[in-house]
Amino acid sequence: MNAAKPLRADARRNREALLAAAREVLDAGDFFDLRFDDFAGLAGVGTGTLYRHFPTREALAEAVYHEEVATLSDRARDLRATLPAEEALAAFLRGMVDHMDAYQGLARTLATLMATRSGALADGGQALEEAVGDLVADAVRDGTVRADVDAGAVMMVLHGIGAAHDHRPDWRAEADGVITLLLDGLRRQPSPKCIEGTA
Amino acid sequence: MNAAKPLRADARRNREALLAAAREVLDAGDFFDLRFDDFAGLAGVGTGTLYRHFPTREALAEAVYHEEVATLSDRARDLRATLPAEEALAAFLRGMVDHMDAYQGLARTLATLMATRSGALADGGQALEEAVGDLVADAVRDGTVRADVDAGAVMMVLHGIGAAHDHRPDWRAEADGVITLLLDGLRRQPSPKCIEGTA
Amino acid sequence: MNAAKPLRADARRNREALLAAAREVLDAGDFFDLRFDDFAGLAGVGTGTLYRHFPTREALAEAVYHEEVATLSDRARDLRATLPAEEALAAFLRGMVDHMDAYQGLARTLATLMATRSGALADGGQALEEAVGDLVADAVRDGTVRADVDAGAVMMVLHGIGAAHDHRPDWRAEADGVITLLLDGLRRQPSPKCIEGTA
Amino acid sequence: MNAAKPLRADARRNREALLAAAREVLDAGDFFDLRFDDFAGLAGVGTGTLYRHFPTREALAEAVYHEEVATLSDRARDLRATLPAEEALAAFLRGMVDHMDAYQGLARTLATLMATRSGALADGGQALEEAVGDLVADAVRDGTVRADVDAGAVMMVLHGIGAAHDHRPDWRAEADGVITLLLDGLRRQPSPKCIEGTA
DNA sequence: GATGAATGAGATTTCATTCAT
DNA sequence: CATGAATGAAATCTCATTCAT
Numbered sequence: 001m002n003a004a005k006p007l008r009a010d011a012r013r014n015r016e017a018l019l020a021a022a023r024e025v026l027d028a029g030d031f032f033d034l035r036f037d038d039f040a041g042l043a044g045v046g047t048g049t050l051y052r053h054f055p056t057r058e059a060l061a062e063a064v065y066h067e068e069v070a071t072l073s074d075r076a077r078d079l080r081a082t083l084p085a086e087e088a089l090a091a092f093l094r095g096m097v098d099h100m101d102a103y104q105g106l107a108r109t110l111a112t113l114m115a116t117r118s119g120a121l122a123d124g125g126q127a128l129e130e131a132v133g134d135l136v137a138d139a140v141r142d143g144t145v146r147a148d149v150d151a152g153a154v155m156m157v158l159h160g161i162g163a164a165h166d167h168r169p170d171w172r173a174e175a176d177g178v179i180t181l182l183l184d185g186l187r188r189q190p191s192p193k194c195i196e197g198t199a
Numbered sequence: 200m201n202a203a204k205p206l207r208a209d210a211r212r213n214r215e216a217l218l219a220a221a222r223e224v225l226d227a228g229d230f231f232d233l234r235f236d237d238f239a240g241l242a243g244v245g246t247g248t249l250y251r252h253f254p255t256r257e258a259l260a261e262a263v264y265h266e267e268v269a270t271l272s273d274r275a276r277d278l279r280a281t282l283p284a285e286e287a288l289a290a291f292l293r294g295m296v297d298h299m300d301a302y303q304g305l306a307r308t309l310a311t312l313m314a315t316r317s318g319a320l321a322d323g324g325q326a327l328e329e330a331v332g333d334l335v336a337d338a339v340r341d342g343t344v345r346a347d348v349d350a351g352a353v354m355m356v357l358h359g360i361g362a363a364h365d366h367r368p369d370w371r372a373e374a375d376g377v378i379t380l381l382l383d384g385l386r387r388q389p390s391p392k393c394i395e396g397t398a
Numbered sequence: 399m400n401a402a403k404p405l406r407a408d409a410r411r412n413r414e415a416l417l418a419a420a421r422e423v424l425d426a427g428d429f430f431d432l433r434f435d436d437f438a439g440l441a442g443v444g445t446g447t448l449y450r451h452f453p454t455r456e457a458l459a460e461a462v463y464h465e466e467v468a469t470l471s472d473r474a475r476d477l478r479a480t481l482p483a484e485e486a487l488a489a490f491l492r493g494m495v496d497h498m499d500a501y502q503g504l505a506r507t508l509a510t511l512m513a514t515r516s517g518a519l520a521d522g523g524q525a526l527e528e529a530v531g532d533l534v535a536d537a538v539r540d541g542t543v544r545a546d547v548d549a550g551a552v553m554m555v556l557h558g559i560g561a562a563h564d565h566r567p568d569w570r571a572e573a574d575g576v577i578t579l580l581l582d583g584l585r586r587q588p589s590p591k592c593i594e595g596t597a
Numbered sequence: 598m599n600a601a602k603p604l605r606a607d608a609r610r611n612r613e614a615l616l617a618a619a620r621e622v623l624d625a626g627d628f629f630d631l632r633f634d635d636f637a638g639l640a641g642v643g644t645g646t647l648y649r650h651f652p653t654r655e656a657l658a659e660a661v662y663h664e665e666v667a668t669l670s671d672r673a674r675d676l677r678a679t680l681p682a683e684e685a686l687a688a689f690l691r692g693m694v695d696h697m698d699a700y701q702g703l704a705r706t707l708a709t710l711m712a713t714r715s716g717a718l719a720d721g722g723q724a725l726e727e728a729v730g731d732l733v734a735d736a737v738r739d740g741t742v743r744a745d746v747d748a749g750a751v752m753m754v755l756h757g758i759g760a761a762h763d764h765r766p767d768w769r770a771e772a773d774g775v776i777t778l779l780l781d782g783l784r785r786q787p788s789p790k791c792i793e794g795t796a
Numbered sequence: 797g798a799t800g801a802a803t804g805a806g807a808t809t810t811c812a813t814t815c816a817t
Numbered sequence: 818c819a820t821g822a823a824t825g826a827a828a829t830c831t832c833a834t835t836c837a838t
């Protein structure tokens with residue numbers, strides 16, 4: 001899949017230059033405020049080259065975070081392999097918040113990524129959703145997480161968190177709160193009797 | 200403030216025409232795909248008039264949904280008055296999903312609204328957040344909902360749900376799932392002992 | 399015809415600025431060497447404004463020379479009114495060469511103008527051709543010019559002269575020569591017998 | 598010079614393919630409307646190959662018409678050898694119009710050729726101008742053509758005729774008219790006395 | 797206040813030309 | 818030498834916003 005035509009040397013060089021420039025801007029948080037053309041200037045290439053490599057602003061963002069998204073997905077896989085299912089899921093979700101918090105621009109990008117239905121960004125979202133799906137499925141299988149939800153619900157919540165990143169002053173605390181709610185909500189609920197019994 | 204300047208007759212007529220046109224487009228789900236100018240054309244007014252009444256696309260959306268948002272907030276108040284706190288909160292959140300599902304375009308608009316930090320839309324979001332805050336506070340006070348979360352977390356989740364509306368085929372089921380998770384997560388968690396005790 | 403909508407004041411100002419800039423460039427002979435966008439910069443307006451006023455480079459050139467072309471046509475009319483037909487025609491044609499010689503860029507522009515089949519430039523060419531047609535018709539009517547040619551032939555010749563302006567070092571002399579040939583060729587030819595008889 | 602490098606077999610084949618494609622397009626009159634790249638595609642070769650063989654659009658046109666231009670020049674030579682000077686000149690000029698009329702695209706090409714100051718096309722124009730110069734010189738020498746004009750004037754006129762080919766519906770008649778004017782203009786003018794004497 | 801033509805920054809496309817393979 | 822992907826300057830279009838009427 002994705003036969004990855006081996007890209008001519010100069011093309012690769014230009015592509016790298018564009019990615020480097022974009023990464024810098026992204027980390028500075030100015031990514032969505034910049035004219036798209038300017039990425040070409042920053043990278044020292046022509047606009048035609050920019051557009052050939054990255055037809056849209058989103059494609060460029062996705063490329064920059066492609067590795068990072070892959071890393072996140074990999075991390076999900078690692079956690080599945082080394083931790084009990086429920087803990088793996090929790091660790092993954094808290095890690096997502098850490099990431100969004102650590103890297104300027106990532107949160108907004110991931111939010112956009114999760115809301116994009118087509119293009120390269122969507123693929124990244126898809127990959128993440130699959131990783132999340134596996135984590136959830138494991139936890140459902142071993143009985144620690146309820147069976148009536150799937151990855152879609154989790155993605156929606158993550159999207160909501162990411163989208164809020166740059167306009168809620170108290171974001172970190174609120175985001176942690178949402179994850180807590182989510183995890184508690186996901187946990188297999190005690191039977192009513194228990195609650196009644198203890199009341 | 201907001202002294203309801205008594206708008207000249209033609210001004211009122213133009214404003215209404217713009218709202219009517221926008222409502223139609225919003226319901227068709229094309230609101231964010233249309234050139235802002237075109238709303239003027241659709242309403243049969245000049246672009247200058249459009250801008251006088253609604254300086255931004257968001258302001259227009261907000262105006263269309265202003266009543267609706269007010270209704271939602273009112274509904275929160277009513278529910279607080281007539282139901283036990285936890286049930287009121289649950290009813291409100293489920294009602295939000297119903298609304299997003301019922302009205303094409305509302306979901307995305309509400310999502311945008313919740314993510315907008317300034318302008319008229321933000322006011323709508325603020326009003327909603329306050330209503331949600333009151334519901335949560337009640338439930339916290341009567342002990343049915345945990346005390347370590349606030350309205351911000353709930354708003355993020357609602358945002359995630361709304362933003363996903365028009366690109367997830369299985370949206371309704373997933374949205375319901377998220378609300379369920381959220382409510383279960385919000386509920387004051389039984390002590391571990393209880394669970395252990397019943398096991 | 400050409401109802402000349404009275405152009406808003408600022409629009410007129412921009413248009414004038416564009417014309418002034420273009421005139422300068424045209425006179426310097428760089429008109430066809432410049433990027434079209436640059437005319438906007440030189441005039442201190444945006445490209446959209448440039449394109450609205452003058453959709454093509456040719457339209458801009460025509461506008462610059464519109465008055466001049468009108469002047470040339472008027473001159474044809476004046477000459478018709480004040481001189482015997484043949485002399486009027488001769489004076490007009492020699493005057494054309496003078497103009498092409500005097501104004502850097504005009505020759506090439508007129509050549510382009512005469513070769514353009516549509517757009518504003520073509521109108522200018524049309525106007526000139528009509529003026530020439532009248533001059534020729536007069537001369538044919540009073541018997542000094544042969545009846546088997548029309549303005550089209552004269553226009554072709556003028557085009558050939560203009561197009562050669564900027565790449566033939568000896569242009570002026572050659573152009574005068576062509577006009578001489580043309581005028582002599584146009585003059586009603588003596589019957590062959592005469593020539594033979596006098597030989 | 599022009600040592601006719603013996604061209605590798607595949608190179609010759611590519612060159613021929615390009616010429617064939619260009620000839621077809623030229624005959625269809627689309628030569629100047631086509632992207633230069635496309636000639637490569639039409640010929641089934643790469644753009645690099647196109648550029649190696651023909652560095653410019655003009656060079657390609659010139660190559661297509663090279664033989665033809667040579668033929669025209671040869672014809673001038675033949676006519677000089679077999680006809681009285683004045684008749685030779687007349688025959689040559691009328692033959693030029695025939696050619697322009699017979700071959701779609703040739704006229705415009707020749708016009709361009711005559712206006713080009715450098716490159717392969719210019720060589721073709723130069724060759725033609727020399728042939729014309731010889732014809733005129735002969736006729737001047739034997740007294741049938743006036744001494745005060747040279748080939749440059751004739752070239753300008755031919756250029757004007759060619760350039761007009763594809764946008765004047767009545768081109769053929771007008772072109773013939775121009776040639777008639779030119780020949781009559783070139784002919785040594787009878788003394789005024791003669792005209793008066795025969796009147 | 798109402799109007800919509802006018803504006804111009806920015807996005808996008810085209811295409812002659814180069815150059816790595 | 819052949820190839821054609823890659824390049825980037827230039828051309829053109831889009832559209833949110835302003836402002837003269």
